[in-house]
């Protein structure tokens with residue numbers, strides 16, 4: 274038995290046939306070609322699925338799809354993801370189900386990654402997990418007793434847009450002092466550039482990337498060190514809040530910013546527990562994500578795999 278996992282992104286669509294144990298039997302990817310629109314992508318995807326099934330020697334019994342939010346998961350309609358403009362309002366679940374002749378489940382990509390880590394990656398062995406992806410933005414997913422926390426209307430969770438500084442920087446979402454506005458890769462680079470524009474001195478010159486800020490911290494640049502420390506304090510406050518809110522066994526951090534390694538993990542492991550109620554902070558592990566490039570396909574597939582078969586609990 275295998276299910277189909279499809280991960281739709283702004284530049285590529287990845288698909289794989291996945292067993293209940295999380296083994297990817299066959300995988301392939303195609304360009305999204307946003308300019309050609311969603312129906313054209315679905316047509317090419319149909320051919321790709323037939324090829325994957327032939328290669329694996331088995332037919333898919335169901336299909337899970339991860340796609341950029343915001344997403345109306347109950348109806349499977351794509352709302353307004355900034356990097357998929359031609360897909361806005363597209364009835365993804367209905368159209369894909371018709372094309373493939375399979376039941377289709379749709380979920381936002383950060384939730385899919387959280388579920389993949391919970392079932393097959395760094396979250397194995399714990400029932401409740403908070404997942405954060407730290408890259409250009411801050412995405413999140415919360416798994417409770419092996420199942421995704423999706424909320425009343427399916428939009429949970431958006432932990433990157435919780436407030437950690439009442440009067441903090443303006444976020445792309447319109448709110449102020451969001452976690453994403455303080456510790457995403459984009460925000461870290463922007464804060465360093467803002468300090469440079471204010472005449473502060475650094476070994477860096479604008480424009481900068483978060484990776485350059487990390488390198489400068491390691492090289493002893495004082496301004497980079499201060500910006501990084503501020504970002505880690507904000508991230509730790511956020512993680513502390515989530516520990517208090519959800520009582521996770523583990524907090525899993527993924528995304529490009531985690532390439533900073535010990536510089537990031539040492540900071541949050543030291544500071545986050547002191548931002549949570551002590552009884553909840555005790556024993557929580559903060560660990561790096563364990564799944565590589567297959568995380569999107571595995572998470573999408575996990576949407577239609579029964580939790581019991583694929584967890585170690």
Ligand SMILES: [Zn+2]
Pocket residue numbers: 433434435444445446447448451453454
């Ligand atoms: Zn925000």
